[in-house]
Amino acid sequence: MDNLIKDLNDAQKKAVTTTEGPVMAIAGAGSGKTNVLTRRIAYLINHIGVPKDQILAITFTNKAANEMKSRIASLLNERTGMMWISTFHSMCSRILRQHIEFLGYKKHFQIIDDDDTSQLIKSIQKEFRIDPKMIDPRKLKNHVMKLKSEQASLSDYKEPLSDYLSKVYPEYQRRLKNNNLVDFEDLLMLTIRLLKENDDLRKHYQQLFQYVLVDEFQDTNNAQYELIRLLGGAHGNVFIVGDEDQSIYAFRGANIENIRRFRRDFDNPKVILLEENYRSTNTILSAANDVIKANKDRIEKTLFSSKGDGDKVVAYKGYDQRDEVHFVAETIQDLVHEGYRYEDMAVLYRTNSLSRLFEEAFMQKRVPYKIVGNTSFFKRKEIKDMVAYLRLIVNPLDDYSFERVVNEPRRGIGAKTMERLNAFAKEYNLSYYEAVNDSMNPLGTRPLKKLKGFTGLIDRMIATLKSADFNTLIDDILNESGYKEALEQDDKGDVRFENILELKTMFKESENTYQSEDKLTVLTFVLEDIALKSQEDDEVDDNSVTLMTLHSAKGLEFKVVFIVACEQGMFPLHRSLSDPKEIEEERRLMYVGITRAEEKLYITNAKSRQHYGEIVANPDSMFLTQIDPSKIRFEGLAKVSQENTQRYQSDYRQTKTFRAKKESLESRHANDIDKGDKVMHKAFGSGVVISVTGNQCKIAFSKEHGIKTLVKDHPAIKKVQR
DNA sequence: CACCGGTTTATTTTT
DNA sequence: TAAACCGGTG
Numbered sequence: 001m002d003n004l005i006k007d008l009n010d011a012q013k014k015a016v017t018t019t020e021g022p023v024m025a026i027a028g029a030g031s032g033k034t035n036v037l038t039r040r041i042a043y044l045i046n047h048i049g050v051p052k053d054q055i056l057a058i059t060f061t062n063k064a065a066n067e068m069k070s071r072i073a074s075l076l077n078e079r080t081g082m083m084w085i086s087t088f089h090s091m092c093s094r095i096l097r098q099h100i101e102f103l104g105y106k107k108h109f110q111i112i113d114d115d116d117t118s119q120l121i122k123s124i125q126k127e128f129r130i131d132p133k134m135i136d137p138r139k140l141k142n143h144v145m146k147l148k149s150e151q152a153s154l155s156d157y158k159e160p161l162s163d164y165l166s167k168v169y170p171e172y173q174r175r176l177k178n179n180n181l182v183d184f185e186d187l188l189m190l191t192i193r194l195l196k197e198n199d200d201l202r203k204h205y206q207q208l209f210q211y212v213l214v215d216e217f218q219d220t221n222n223a224q225y226e227l228i229r230l231l232g233g234a235h236g237n238v239f240i241v242g243d244e245d246q247s248i249y250a251f252r253g254a255n256i257e258n259i260r261r262f263r264r265d266f267d268n269p270k271v272i273l274l275e276e277n278y279r280s281t282n283t284i285l286s287a288a289n290d291v292i293k294a295n296k297d298r299i300e301k302t303l304f305s306s307k308g309d310g311d312k313v314v315a316y317k318g319y320d321q322r323d324e325v326h327f328v329a330e331t332i333q334d335l336v337h338e339g340y341r342y343e344d345m346a347v348l349y350r351t352n353s354l355s356r357l358f359e360e361a362f363m364q365k366r367v368p369y370k371i372v373g374n375t376s377f378f379k380r381k382e383i384k385d386m387v388a389y390l391r392l393i394v395n396p397l398d399d400y401s402f403e404r405v406v407n408e409p410r411r412g413i414g415a416k417t418m419e420r421l422n423a424f425a426k427e428y429n430l431s432y433y434e435a436v437n438d439s440m441n442p443l444g445t446r447p448l449k450k451l452k453g454f455t456g457l458i459d460r461m462i463a464t465l466k467s468a469d470f471n472t473l474i475d476d477i478l479n480e481s482g483y484k485e486a487l488e489q490d491d492k493g494d495v496r497f498e499n500i501l502e503l504k505t506m507f508k509e510s511e512n513t514y515q516s517e518d519k520l521t522v523l524t525f526v527l528e529d530i531a532l533k534s535q536e537d538d539e540v541d542d543n544s545v546t547l548m549t550l551h552s553a554k555g556l557e558f559k560v561v562f563i564v565a566c567e568q569g570m571f572p573l574h575r576s577l578s579d580p581k582e583i584e585e586e587r588r589l590m591y592v593g594i595t596r597a598e599e600k601l602y603i604t605n606a607k608s609r610q611h612y613g614e615i616v617a618n619p620d621s622m623f624l625t626q627i628d629p630s631k632i633r634f635e636g637l638a639k640v641s642q643e644n645t646q647r648y649q650s651d652y653r654q655t656k657t658f659r660a661k662k663e664s665l666e667s668r669h670a671n672d673i674d675k676g677d678k679v680m681h682k683a684f685g686s687g688v689v690i691s692v693t694g695n696q697c698k699i700a701f702s703k704e705h706g707i708k709t710l711v712k713d714h715p716a717i718k719k720v721q722r
Numbered sequence: 723c724a725c726c727g728g729t730t731t732a733t734t735t736t737t
Numbered sequence: 738t739a740a741a742c743c744g745g746t747g
Contacts, residue, residue, distance in 0.1 A: 060736095060737080061736085061737075062737085087737065088737075089737050090737090113737090114736075184736090184737055185737095187737085188737095248735075249735075249736075249737095251734075251735060251736095252735075252736065252737085350734075350735085351733085351734055351735080352734080352735090353733075353734095353738090410723090410724075412723070412724090413723095414723045414724080415723085416723080417723090532737075533737095549734085549735065549736095550735085551734085551735045551736070552735090552736085573734065573735095574733095575733095575734080576734090585735095589735085610738085611733095611738090612732080612733065612738060612739095613738045613739085614738090
C-alpha cells in the first residue's frame with residue numbers, strides 16, 4: 001500500500017484512498033491528475049480487492065485512455081486487456097455491440113463520422129428543397145445534433161427553423177437506422193435508451209461497475225452526465241476529476257454546470273482540491289493566472305509549484321507571419337544547441353490552418369516535426385472509399401457506403417441513374433443493393449448492367465472474405481473495382497496508394513489482435529476502431545517537435561511551448577469577440593496552452609499577416625496584454641515598440657537579420673536529393689532517384705512498387721548516405 | 723455522363 | 738487561400 005501512495009501529497013493521497021461514495025477532485029493544471037486516477041484504480045484493485053472488470057474508467061480521448069491503461073499496467077505489473085478503461089464513445093459501442101438488437105438495430109452496425117453526418121444532412125436538406133442560402137447546412141446539423149442529445153427541443157426554435165428541423169431530424173434518424181448506421185451522438189443516446197428501457201441490463205451494468213471514475217469531468221455533455229448517473233447513481237461510488245478553467249468544449253455541448261449538478265444529484269460528495277503543480281515554473285503559473293482571473297464566476301484556485309521562478313515568458317512580435325514562423329524555427333534550433341530535444345517542444349495554434357506555415361518553415365530549416373490531428377488519415381478520400389467498400393462487405397444494405405463508391409472509380413453510373421434507383425428503392429422500401437437485384441426495377445438495360453456489375457463485385461468480395469485474409473481482400477477490391485487503375489491515372493495517385501498501403505498494414509496488425517473465427521466480426525471490429533480512432537495514435541517517438549491545436553494539447557506537457565498567432569482575431573478568434581461567453585472559453589483555451597509549458601513559454605504574433613489571401617494587421621491578443629509585463633521579455637518588434645524606437649519599427653524589412661532570414665529560407669531545401677541518390681521511403685522502402693524536376697522527382701523502387709513520381713521534400717522520403 | 727474551368731464562398735475546436 | 742460549387746460543353 002505504501003508504494004502506491006507514498007510519494008503523493010496529502011490531497012492526492014486523500015483522492016486515492018477515499019474509495020467509497022461520491023468524490024469530486026478539483027484538479028488544477030499539472031496537479032498530477034492522471035497519477036491520482038491511475039493510482040486510485042490500482043489501489044482499488046490491490047488494496048480493496050475490487051475485480052479488474054468491475055471498474056469503469058472513462059476518459060475523453062483515446063490517447064488519455066491508452067495512457068491510463070499503460071500506467072495502470074505498469075503499476076500492477078500485469079496487463080489491462082479487457083478492463084473498462086475507455087472513452088465514452090468506445091464504452092458505449094462496446095455495450096451496444098452486445099445489446100443493440102434490443103433497440104431494433106442489427107448487430108453489425110457501423111459508426112459514421114462527422115463528415116458523413118454533414119453530408120447526410122446536406123443531402124436531406126436538398127431533398128426537402130431547403131435553400132442552403134437561407135439555412136446554413138452546418139447550423140442545421142448542429143441543431144439536429146442538439147435535438148438528438150436532448151440539449152434542445154423543437155419548441156426552442158422559431159419558424160421556419162423549427163419547421164425544417166421537424167422534417168430533417170426524423171428523416172436523418174430514419175436513414176441512419178435503415179442503413180444500420182449510428183453517429184457519435186447515437187452511441188451515447190442509444191446506450192442511455194438501452195439502460196433506461198431495459199431494467200435487467202441497467203441492473204447488470206450498475207452491478208458490474210462497482211466503481212466509476214470520470215476524467216475531465218468539466219467536458220461532459222448532458223448525455224454523458226446522464227450515462228454516469230445511470231451507471232453510478234445507484235451505489236454512488238463515483239469519482240470525478242475536473243477543472244472548470246480547462247473547459248474548452250462548450251461548443252460541442254460540454255456543460256460546466258454538470259459539476260454543480262453532480263453535487264446536487266450525488267449524495268454530498270467529498271470535495272478534494274489538488275493545487276500543487278508539478279509541471280511548471282511559478283512564472284508560467286502566474287502568467288496563466290493573470291489570464292484566467294479575468295473570467296467571472298469561477299472558483300479561485302492558487303496553484304503553486306516548487307520549481308522556482310524560472311525564465312521570463314518571451315513575447316515575440318514578427319514583422320509578418322513568415323518572420324514569426326522563422327523566429328519559432330530558429331529559437332527551436334537554438335534551444336537544441338542548448339541541449340533541449342526537439343521532442344521537448346510544441347507549437348500550439350488556435351486553428352489548424354496555421355500548421356501549414358510552420359510545416360513549410362520547419363521543412364526548410366530542417367526542424368523535424370510531427371503534426372497532430374491534422375486531416376486525419378481516416379478522413380482521406382481514398383481511405384474513406386476503401387472503408388466504404390469494406391462496409392459494404394459487412395453490410396451490403398448500407399446505402400450510404402453504396403452511394404459513396406458506386407461510381408468510384410467512375411463506372412458510368414451517374415446522378416440520373418442513382419436518382420431513378422433511389423425513387424424505386426424508396427417506393428418499395430428497399431436498399432439500393434436490393435433494388436438493383438429486384439426484377440421489378442424500372443432501370444434501363446445499360447445502367448442496370450453497370451449497377452449489377454457493381455453489386456456483383458460486392459458479392460464476390462463477400463465470398464473472398466470467407467477464404468482470404470484482409471490484405472488479399474483489399475488487393476482484390478483494388479484490382480477488381482478498377483480503383484487501382486484509376487489511381488494509376490491520377491497524378492496524386494501515388495500518395496493515395498501509399499495511404500492505402502498504410503491501411504493494409506493496419507489491417508494486418510489487427511488481424512493478429514482480434515483472435516476470432518468469424519471474419520465478419522473481426523472486420524466489424526476493425527472498422528469500428530477506424531471510426532472511433534479518427535486520430536492516429538501512432539506514438540512514433542522520434543525526436544521531433546509537435547505541432548498541434550491548443551485543443552489537442554490538453555492533457556499534455558512540454559518543456560518548451562510556443563503559443564503562436566496571439567492576435568485579436570486569430571486568438572481569440574474573430575467570431576468569438578462579440579460574445580463574452582465565447583471569449584471566456586477562448587481564455588480558458590489560452591490557460592490550457594500556457595499551463596502546458598514546464599520551463600519555457602513563448603508567445604508570438606505578427607504585426608501583419610496574410611490571412612484568407614488578404615493582408616491584415618491585428619492588434620496583440622488580449623490574452624497577451626493581460627499578462628503582467630514584468631513577467632515578460634519582449635523580443636522582435638515587441639521589443640522595439642516597448643522601447644518606443646520608431647526608427648526600427650518603420651521598416652524592419654530593411655534590417656540585416658530579416659534579409660538574412662529571408663535568404664536562408666529561400667535557399668534551403670528539405671531534401672537535397674539528386675539523380676542517382678539512394679533514398680528510403682516510409683511505405684515503398686529503398687529506391688534510387690532517377691530524375692529531379694523542380695519540386696518533384698522520379699524514384700525507382702523495388703519491383704512491386706515500380707517507379708513513382710513524388711514530391712521531393714515529402715517527409716516520407718529520407719536520403720540514404722553513401 | 724464526364725470533364726473543364728470559372729466563380730463563389732467560407733473559413734474553430736473533436737469523439 | 739483553397740476548397741467546394743456551378744454551369745456549360747463535348
